[in-house]
Amino acid sequence: MKELLWVFVGGGLGSICRYAITLILEETNSLYPWPTLLANALGSLLMGILANQLLHNSYAHSANNLFWIIGFCGGLTTFSTFALENIILFRVSGAASLLIYASLTYFICLGMILLGTSLSKLIF
Numbered sequence: 146m147k148e149l150l151w152v153f154v155g156g157g158l159g160s161i162c163r164y165a166i167t168l169i170l171e172e173t174n175s176l177y178p179w180p181t182l183l184a185n186a187l188g189s190l191l192m193g194i195l196a197n198q199l200l201h202n203s204y205a206h207s208a209n210n211l212f213w214i215i216g217f218c219g220g221l222t223t224f225s226t227f228a229l230e231n232i233i234l235f236r237v238s239g240a241a242s243l244l245i246y247a248s249l250t251y252f253i254c255l256g257m258i259l260l261g262t263s264l265s266k267l268i269f
Contacts, residue, residue, distance in 0.1 A: 152215050155219075163184045178226075189222065193260065194261040197265035
C-alpha cells in the first residue's frame, strides 16, 4: 500500500509540472504541440539520469524508484497526450506534419534518455 502512495504523490507532482510547462508555453500559437514535446524530453532526460542511479543502486520497487521514475517521470511525460495530439495534428495538417512531430519526439526523447544516462555517469 505504501508503494501506491509513492507512485500517486510522484505522479501528481509530475503532472503538475507538465501542466505548468503547458501554461508557460501556451502563447506560442504553433502548429506543433511544443509543450508536450518539452515535457517528454525533460521527463526522458530525468528518467535517464534517475534510471542509471536508482536502478543500479537499489531494487526496482524502492520508494525512490516508485516516486521518481514511475510516479514523477510517468506523470511528467505525456504519451497519451502525445498520441491524441498526433491524431489531431494528422486531421488538421496531414501525414507529413504527423510524421515530422512524431519523429522529432521519438528521436529527441531517445536522445535525452541516452544523454541522461551519460550525464548521470559523469555527475555521480
